[in-house]
Amino acid sequence: ELPPSHFSAARAAAVAVGYLRYLRGGPGRGLELRELRRARRQDISDVGHKYYLELELEDVSDKDRTVNCTAEVLYHLGNKTSAPDVQVTVQGELRSTEEADKQFYNWIRSLEKELVAENIPDSHGNVPPELEPIHLLAWVASGYVIWQNSTENTKFHLAQVKHVKQVKRSDEDLQFDFVVLLHEMVSQEVLPWEVTLLWHPQRGARVSQ
Amino acid sequence: SNMKLILIFGALIGASLCLETFVGHQVLRIKTKNEEEVKQLQLLESLEHLELDFWINPSAPALPVDVRIPAVSVHSVKAFLESQGIEYSILIEDLQDVLDKEKQDMDESAQRQRSSSFDFGAYHTLDDINAELDHLASEYSFVEKIQIGESYEKRPLYVLKFSTGGSNRPAIWLDAGIHSREWVTQASALWIANKIASDYGTDDSITSLLDKMDLFLLPVANPDGFVYTHTSNRMWRKTRSKTPGSVCIGVDPNRNWDAGFGGPGASSNPCSDSYHGPSANSEVEVKSVVDFIKNHGNFKAFLTLHSYSQLLMYPYGYKCTRPDDYAELESLGRAAASSIRSLYGTTFQVGTICKTIYQASGGSIDWSYDNGIKYSFAFELRDTGRYGFLLPASQILPTAKETWLGLKRIMEHVRD
Numbered sequence: 234e235l236p237p238s239h240f241s242a243a244r245a246a247a248v249a250v251g252y253l254r255y256l257r258g259g260p261g262r263g264l265e266l267r268e269l270r271r272a273r274r275q276d277i278s279d280v281g282h283k284y285y286l287e288l289e290l291e292d293v294s295d296k297d298r299t300v301n302c303t304a305e306v307l308y309h310l311g312n313k314t315s316a317p318d319v320q321v322t323v324q325g326e327l328r329s330t331e332e333a334d335k336q337f338y339n340w341i342r343s344l345e346k347e348l349v350a351e352n353i354p355d356s357h358g359n360v361p362p363e364l365e366p367i368h369l370l371a372w373v374a375s376g377y378v379i380w381q382n383s384t385e386n387t388k389f390h391l392a393q394v395k396h397v398k399q400v401k402r403s404d405e406d407l408q409f410d411f412v413v414l415l416h417e418m419v420s421q422e423v424l425p426w427e428v429t430l431l432w433h434p435q436r437g438a439r440v441s442q
Numbered sequence: 443s444n445m446k447l448i449l450i451f452g453a454l455i456g457a458s459l460c461l462e463t464f465v466g467h468q469v470l471r472i473k474t475k476n477e478e479e480v481k482q483l484q485l486l487e488s489l490e491h492l493e494l495d496f497w498i499n500p501s502a503p504a505l506p507v508d509v510r511i512p513a514v515s516v517h518s519v520k521a522f523l524e525s526q527g528i529e530y531s532i533l534i535e536d537l538q539d540v541l542d543k544e545k546q547d548m549d550e551s552a553q554r555q556r557s558s559s560f561d562f563g564a565y566h567t568l569d570d571i572n573a574e575l576d577h578l579a580s581e582y583s584f585v586e587k588i589q590i591g592e593s594y595e596k597r598p599l600y601v602l603k604f605s606t607g608g609s610n611r612p613a614i615w616l617d618a619g620i621h622s623r624e625w626v627t628q629a630s631a632l633w634i635a636n637k638i639a640s641d642y643g644t645d646d647s648i649t650s651l652l653d654k655m656d657l658f659l660l661p662v663a664n665p666d667g668f669v670y671t672h673t674s675n676r677m678w679r680k681t682r683s684k685t686p687g688s689v690c691i692g693v694d695p696n697r698n699w700d701a702g703f704g705g706p707g708a709s710s711n712p713c714s715d716s717y718h719g720p721s722a723n724s725e726v727e728v729k730s731v732v733d734f735i736k737n738h739g740n741f742k743a744f745l746t747l748h749s750y751s752q753l754l755m756y757p758y759g760y761k762c763t764r765p766d767d768y769a770e771l772e773s774l775g776r777a778a779a780s781s782i783r784s785l786y787g788t789t790f791q792v793g794t795i796c797k798t799i800y801q802a803s804g805g806s807i808d809w810s811y812d813n814g815i816k817y818s819f820a821f822e823l824r825d826t827g828r829y830g831f832l833l834p835a836s837q838i839l840p841t842a843k844e845t846w847l848g849l850k851r852i853m854e855h856v857r858d
């Protein structure tokens with residue numbers, strides 16, 4: 234059992250949130266950790282360290298609503314190049330974003346020129362309201378990067394979206410090429426990362442390799 | 443012909459004066475119809491003695507040419523253009539009028555800023571912050587602005603001293619912005635300074651505090667880094683000192699204190715954001731504080747503000763063992779976190795640096811604690827990662843207010 238204030242529990246929670254954002258986030262849904270309720274750690278010999286977490290999350294678009302989940306994060310022993318295994322179970326239903334997703338999709342498809350934006354939020358923390366869905370898609374993209382690149386000795390947060398460029402496609406997906414700045418807490422470095430995200434209202438998001 | 447007109451212009455040199463104002467200067471927009479006209483304008487451009495100032499140079503027939511013409515030449519240039527059949531219009535009748543209006547607007551705006559209160563709910567530049575420090579010092583007799591040193595790039599390190607009397611009373615130290623990108627900390631420190639100054643005499647707690655103790659507040663502990671976050675890189679953390687033998691700049695000022703210096707949790711790589719520097723106190727920003735506190739000799743508390751993560755921590759960071767005063771510091775920390783939470787429900791985790799965030803050597807509160815200042819706390823303010831360093835300005839006041847409650851709780855304990 235770990236005190237939720239212990240840094241190793243907090244690091245595992247950040248991985249779980251990144252993974253969940255990748256899986257369930259979208260232009261109309263941004264999930265943020267409100268509280269880490271409980272954390273346990275299990276050392277599995279020859280395998281690695283597994284964390285069992287109870288998390289309370291909130292949807293930033295609907296802050297009065299919270300959702301509880303449980304997560305398991307397994308950091309593999311020794312093999313630093315493999316991503317942690319994560320499983321998350323959300324209790325109850327997440328608010329539907331069908332309308333907002335459709336609106337966003339239609340808006341982007343209707344643009345004559347590809348969308349380009351920088352510095353989200355800006356130096357003063359501002360995000361223009363029309364760019365908030367892009368901001369949330371950056372959470373999805375960075376969620377993937379954070380999940381894939383975390384170890385027990387790192388804790389990543391999205392510091393800023395430095396640049397985003399939409400790329401028009403011949404299929405029905407939307408494509409956004411991001412340059413995100415990730416803040417790594419342990420080394421305190423702020424690192425730029427390029428990540429391309431494909432998104433579709435029904436099919437969801439995936440990072441393209 | 444052109445030659446004749448050039449001679450006319452030539453004769454005007456004698457008449458031209460070296461004016462510093464732009465009275466009577468006109469800005470014309472010239473619309474050329476063909477290459478020949480463009481060439482005419484390029485000829486005009488080459489006559490340096492006319493002191494024509496092309497805002498848009500003649501290049502192609504389709505593009506307009508904007509040119510500022512000194513008063514003495516206006517008539518002649520227009521005559522030339524008309525004689526060549528070149529179309530033009532007047533963009534600005536008298537440039538000085540435009541400049542005068544602009545200056546008036548700027549003065550009025552500055553006047554509004556000066557006479558109205560400083561906006562504590564917004565992010566400010568270093569110059570504006572320093573101006574406000576002057577304002578507070580002039581407004582309140584018990585507030586004094588002192589300089590404890592200079593940064594690497596020679597910016598003054600200003601501390602506000604709050605003292606209602608006595609001689610070298612027991613004192614409390616509070617600093618912010620040692621890591622320059624943590625903007626909510628400098629902003630909160632300003633609000634807190636104003637709060638303490640304005641509530642002395644009316645608020646029982648502040649009044650009894652300042653009647654017994656002095657407070658020293660350093661709102662911008664790393665001014666070079668702070669300016670850099672405004673001008674070049676919003677994510678800059680370190681100082682701006684040059685490291686011999688490296689292209690990388692800056693030392694992490696919170697790994698540079700003489701407490702387990704060079705140990706785990708600090709990097710020996712000058713390019714790292716947690717580079718500890720060549721030696722303890724190598725950074726003048728750190729040394730100035732160390733010297734000031736040592737010379738004073740009567741500090742009872744050392745409090746420092748960082749962001750983000752919502753944590754309230756006490757020593758140690760450089761080692762993972764508990765300090766001797768663990769029980770008291772833990773209990774006081776919890777009480778302070780509770781005070782913070784009472785305002786908006788913001789939760790802070792409490793613990794030693796090593797257990798709560800990571801092992802980190804060379805930190806300021808470890809130094810202060812090991813130098814006899816028992817009440818050493820480091821705060822990590824809002825938020826927990828949603829905006830991180832880029833906390834919206836709308837959260838400055840709530841952050842400052844809740845943080846103040848936590849600081850006050852600690853200060854009250856120190857006082858009693």
